[in-house]
Amino acid sequence: MQEPLKIEQLPEMSTALIAAMDADKLAVLQQEVEEHCRKAKEIKECLDEAIAKRYSDRAALLRHQNNKPTGIIRFHDGNFVIVADQPKKPEWDQSQLASIAEQLRAIGEEPADYIDMSYKVSESRFEAWPTTVRQLFTPARTLKVGRSTFKLEPIKNRGGA
Numbered sequence: 001m002q003e004p005l006k007i008e009q010l011p012e013m014s015t016a017l018i019a020a021m022d023a024d025k026l027a028v029l030q031q032e033v034e035e036h037c038r039k040a041k042e043i044k045e046c047l048d049e050a051i052a053k054r055y056s057d058r059a060a061l062l063r064h065q066n067n068k069p070t071g072i073i074r075f076h077d078g079n080f081v082i083v084a085d086q087p088k089k090p091e092w093d094q095s096q097l098a099s100i101a102e103q104l105r106a107i108g109e110e111p112a113d114y115i116d117m118s119y120k121v122s123e124s125r126f127e128a129w130p131t132t133v134r135q136l137f138t139p140a141r142t143l144k145v146g147r148s149t150f151k152l153e154p155i156k157n158r159g160g161a
Contacts, residue, residue: 005025069086070086072084121141
């Protein structure tokens with residue numbers, strides 16, 4: 001009797017060999033991989049939380065002492081250098097930026113030299129617009145598709161049917 005395939009063996013196998021497996025085997029492997037990923041994420045979150053608990057007070061004190069609320073700071077713990085990063089995450093008020101862009105234009109400056117401007121259109125809104133409006137936007141729209149995903153789900157027995 002052949003030993004069951006372990007997910008750890010998948011990287012050693014060719015894609016063609018894996019693709020040739022029965023759907024039952026693929027479904028089991030897919031479930032195992034998803035469970036493995038879920039557990040790995042839980043483990044990482046647990047470890048990250050513990051590391052943060054150990055070093056956050058020390059990092060906060062050093063940040064305060066050095067008047068450095070964001071960015072990278074380094075300190076030692078035994079034979080290790082701890083690199084603590086507190087990234088900046090600025091958010092900009094879009095309506096105020098639009099107003100500033102107009103002010104820049106009024107004084108003869110090019111807003112694009114100061115502000116990255118982008119326009120976005122919600123796909124669900126686009127689909128709901130009247131045809132005449134959609135036709136105005138269609139030349140500016142390029143439809144790209146993402147990577148295909150497949151989930152193997154067992155068929156549920158419907159009362160023996």
